[in-house]
Amino acid sequence: MDLRSHYPYWLMKNGIISNYPSLSGNISVDVAIAGAGISGALAAYYLSNAGLSVL
Numbered sequence: 001m002d003l004r005s006h007y008p009y010w011l012m013k014n015g016i017i018s019n020y021p022s023l024s025g026n027i028s029v030d031v032a033i034a035g036a037g038i039s040g041a042l043a044a045y046y047l048s049n050a051g052l053s054v055l
Helices: 009-014 038-049
Strands: none
Touching: none
16 A cells, blocks of 8 residues: 555555546536535535525
């Protein structure tokens, strides 16, 4: 195991679950959330349920 990797241990142990490609063009949304932690996930969930377009 490489303990000096720039990747989280669990991603290397279990493999990367999903692939999230970069955007290939411009996109227009009501809210852009930077971050993928629990706070960002909950904000995206509630804002999306409120009818806003969220990225």
